[in-house]
Amino acid sequence: MKDHDEHPEFDEMQFRELTGNLRAFGQYLDSEPVESMPTSVWEHLATTLSLESADRVVPDSPAALGSDPAVLELESYRKHRIGGKWVGGLVAASVTLFAVGIGVNALNSDTDDRNVVVAGALTTTSPQIVQAGFVQPAVEVMESGHDYNSANLKDTITRLLGTIGINEPMDMFMAPIHSMESAKMNKSTGMTGNLETLRRCLNEITNSESSQAIFVDRATFQGMDAGVIVIPMVMFKGMDTLTTSDDRMKFAINLESAGADLGALDVWVVGPDCGTLGLDIYSHVSHSLN
Amino acid sequence: MTLTDLRELSDRELIAAHVIGDSQAFSELVSRHRDRLWSVALRTTGDPEEASDALQDALISAFRRADQYRGEAAVTTWLHRIVVNAGLDRLRRKAVRPTTTLPDHHENSSIEIVEPRDAITERENWMEISAALAQLPKDQREAIILVDVQGYSVEAAAVELQCPTGTIKSRCSRGRAKLAETLGHLRNQDGNEIVTPLDQNSTNSRKEDKK
Numbered sequence: 001m002k003d004h005d006e007h008p009e010f011d012e013m014q015f016r017e018l019t020g021n022l023r024a025f026g027q028y029l030d031s032e033p034v035e036s037m038p039t040s041v042w043e044h045l046a047t048t049l050s051l052e053s054a055d056r057v058v059p060d061s062p063a064a065l066g067s068d069p070a071v072l073e074l075e076s077y078r079k080h081r082i083g084g085k086w087v088g089g090l091v092a093a094s095v096t097l098f099a100v101g102i103g104v105n106a107l108n109s110d111t112d113d114r115n116v117v118v119a120g121a122l123t124t125t126s127p128q129i130v131q132a133g134f135v136q137p138a139v140e141v142m143e144s145g146h147d148y149n150s151a152n153l154k155d156t157i158t159r160l161l162g163t164i165g166i167n168e169p170m171d172m173f174m175a176p177i178h179s180m181e182s183a184k185m186n187k188s189t190g191m192t193g194n195l196e197t198l199r200r201c202l203n204e205i206t207n208s209e210s211s212q213a214i215f216v217d218r219a220t221f222q223g224m225d226a227g228v229i230v231i232p233m234v235m236f237k238g239m240d241t242l243t244t245s246d247d248r249m250k251f252a253i254n255l256e257s258a259g260a261d262l263g264a265l266d267v268w269v270v271g272p273d274c275g276t277l278g279l280d281i282y283s284h285v286s287h288s289l290n
Numbered sequence: 291m292t293l294t295d296l297r298e299l300s301d302r303e304l305i306a307a308h309v310i311g312d313s314q315a316f317s318e319l320v321s322r323h324r325d326r327l328w329s330v331a332l333r334t335t336g337d338p339e340e341a342s343d344a345l346q347d348a349l350i351s352a353f354r355r356a357d358q359y360r361g362e363a364a365v366t367t368w369l370h371r372i373v374v375n376a377g378l379d380r381l382r383r384k385a386v387r388p389t390t391t392l393p394d395h396h397e398n399s400s401i402e403i404v405e406p407r408d409a410i411t412e413r414e415n416w417m418e419i420s421a422a423l424a425q426l427p428k429d430q431r432e433a434i435i436l437v438d439v440q441g442y443s444v445e446a447a448a449v450e451l452q453c454p455t456g457t458i459k460s461r462c463s464r465g466r467a468k469l470a471e472t473l474g475h476l477r478n479q480d481g482n483e484i485v486t487p488l489d490q491n492s493t494n495s496r497k498e499d500k501k
Contacts, residue, residue, distance in 0.1 A: 015466045015470055018438075018466055018469055018470050018473065019438050019466070021419060021473070022419070022434065022438035022439050022469075023438060023439065023441060025416060025419045025420075026439035026440050026441065028333060028416055029330050029333050029334060029370075029374065029439070030330070030370070034325045034326050035325065035328055035329040035332055036325050036328070037324045037327075037328035038328075038338075041328065041338075041345070042321075042324055044342065044346070045320065045345065045346060045349060046317060046321075048346055048349070048350065049316060049317050049320065049349065049353065050317075052350055052353050052354075053313045053314075053316070053317075053353075257313070257314055257317075258314075258317050259321075
């Protein structure tokens with residue numbers, strides 16, 4: 001009673017209608033039917049939680065104490081909007097990640113800019129500082145000489161990915177993102193004439209200056225000069241904001257743990273002038289490496 | 291712990307697993323209740339874009355503050371409150387005005403609290419209440435949400451917010467006074483209250499609150 005005497009207006013009878021409305025509001029919030037969360041929202045949340053998980057240090061854990069070999073140095077991760085959709089804001093921080101229970105085979109282990117992943121623990125050989133700026137537009141550029149068409153497009157892509165060592169989704173994220181060399185650009189004109197042109201082409205397609213195709217094949221499509229561009233779908237889910245191989249691989253691991261389909265591919269068949277004169281789209285399909 | 295193992299855990303066990311460092315427990319918890327949480331965010335903000343952002347704010351907050359979960363209420367109730375607060379925070383920051391532009395699928399929402407009322411007007415009223423709550427100082431709003439919106443007892447709210455019961459009552463009192471002023475125009479808009487008088491259940495609930 002004392003409290004009521006001190007707060008006589010707490011007596012709900014004085015605000016009977018108001019408190020009734022508030023309770024009804026609470027019932028409205030919790031009422032049926034429940035709306036289904038859109039897939040895009042869920043994927044976005046799963047990504048966010050994965051990043052949050054990577055940024056987490058549990059007090060008193062070996063990682064927090066800094067004494068465990070499985071402690072990683074991550075230099076930063078950032079979030080941004082893609083096509084108007086919020087994915088996060090730039091965060092620059094040095095964080096540690098205690099990664100356990102992850103076993104993935106390393107690919108092309110002769111480079112510095114990569115993690116070496118071994119069963120049971122994730123270690124890094126050379127944590128690099130992010131070099132802002134130009135991101136290679138593709139991991140691999142080739143000229144297969146193949147004449148693609150709608151019927152053989154997906155099978156051919158799967159086969160060609162195999163020739164460059166990509167047989168499973170995670171393989172796509174093991175390759176260092178800064179390793180491509182201009183020497184691989186054989187075509188003298190058009191979209192694969194030089195790295196800058198191909199970069200502009202990717203920019204047009206992905207609306208991101210740091211996206212990266214897993215491979216680009218300058219070939220033909222139904223007899224027409226064309227470029228086949230294969231981009232992991234996760235590039236559209238925030239991976240493009242990460243500019244080191246370390247970060248991208250961890251991002252992929254987290255997404256995979258959250259149930260995302262890492263093998264989903266966005267395939268564009270474009271005219272040879274992509275990145276120069278304009279973007280002609282001959283075909284745009286989804287594919288999966290799974 | 292495998293995903294299969296996690297799926298067999300209760301909500302409280304998932305929170306506990308998260309707190310001690312399981313990297314997937316929290317995601318499993320959110321996945322389990324995602325539609326309910328989405329609905330709450332959508333109804334609080336009245337806008338899918340805001341709801342998406344609010345839900346993200348809420349879940350990051352819950353992720354980081356999971357060790358503060360007291361276990362007094364169900365995990366879903368705890369998450370529900372955090373989502374509502376995040377939604378109201380966004381309304382406050384964005385100064386979103388009450389709107390009638392909710393998605394079409396809301397047209398079929400079964401809001402049965404009011405005897406026959408125009409559904410759009412009713413949603414406008416809910417959004418008015420959301421907006422008014424958003425304008426309250428955070429401490430008052432949290433107390434009002436727990437006690438008046440979610441039906442906590444004063445004592446349970448005091449435990450949840452880690453303050454004396456007198457503080458909860460004081461915050462509720464001040465918050466109610468402001469809300470009564472802000473929402474006064476909703477009263478008897480056309481000769482009726484915006485919602486019907488309390489039903490039997492909610493009356494009982496408040497009686498329990500006073501115990």
